[in-house]
Amino acid sequence: MIPGGIFISFEGCDGSGKSTQFRLFADYLKERHYDIVLTREPGGTGISEQIRNVILDPANTEMHPMTEVLLFAASRAQHVRQLIQPSLLEGKIVLCDRFLDSSIAYQGYGREQGDCVRIINEYAVNGTLPDITFFLDLDPVHGRKRNISAGKTDRMELELMDFHNRVYNGYKDLSRIYK
Numbered sequence: 001m002i003p004g005g006i007f008i009s010f011e012g013c014d015g016s017g018k019s020t021q022f023r024l025f026a027d028y029l030k031e032r033h034y035d036i037v038l039t040r041e042p043g044g045t046g047i048s049e050q051i052r053n054v055i056l057d058p059a060n061t062e063m064h065p066m067t068e069v070l071l072f073a074a075s076r077a078q079h080v081r082q083l084i085q086p087s088l089l090e091g092k093i094v095l096c097d098r099f100l101d102s103s104i105a106y107q108g109y110g111r112e113q114g115d116c117v118r119i120i121n122e123y124a125v126n127g128t129l130p131d132i133t134f135f136l137d138l139d140p141v142h143g144r145k146r147n148i149s150a151g152k153t154d155r156m157e158l159e160l161m162d163f164h165n166r167v168y169n170g171y172k173d174l175s176r177i178y179k
């Protein structure tokens with residue numbers, strides 16, 4: 001935790017309604033004139049958004065799971081140092097749509113890359129972890145239906161149901177650990 005600011009992340013499976021809740025919460029804080037920074041992962045800075053495009057491009061079917069782990073971590077390393085840490089030091093409230101828990105759930109559980117995801121990301125986050133995380137707990141069966149009807153088809157969303165079930169189990173384990 002960096003003294004001054006507050007770091008809040010939103011997590012959940014694809015189609016869980018997370019981004020809607022994120023926007024509603026941001027509007028609530030804006031109306032009350034809090035100094036907030038809205039950001040997302042993967043992304044949030046120019047370099048991190050470029051990495052995002054590589055990660056989510058449906059054409060990149062040959063991407064190895066370890067490459068994916070490292071690209072998410074690289075995007076995060078830049079995001080933390082260029083945007084999140086400086087904003088917290090200025091005393092701002094940083095709202096982030098997804099952060100480290102997404103890598104644990106999607107790459108650790110979904111891609112079955114295990115504990116190396118946590119270890120690699122220790123370097124990426126550089127000691128900066130959310131003060132509060134909201135987990136939108138919606139079963140992936142329902143989330144997938146919502147996404148398909150919204151026409152969302154990035155490389156992660158195209159994964160099979162088994163993958164999304166493993167991600168959901170990862171989130172459930174995390175919410176038990178951090179309850």
Ligand code: TYD
Pocket residue numbers: 013014015019041042056072097098099100102103104106107154156157
């Ligand atoms: P996005 O369109 O932002 O999805 P959502 O609206 O559901 O947040 O795409 C981000 C995708 O990347 C999403 O499927 C989750 C995945 N992801 C990971 O696999 N690992 C990560 O570390 C992060 C931050 C996201």
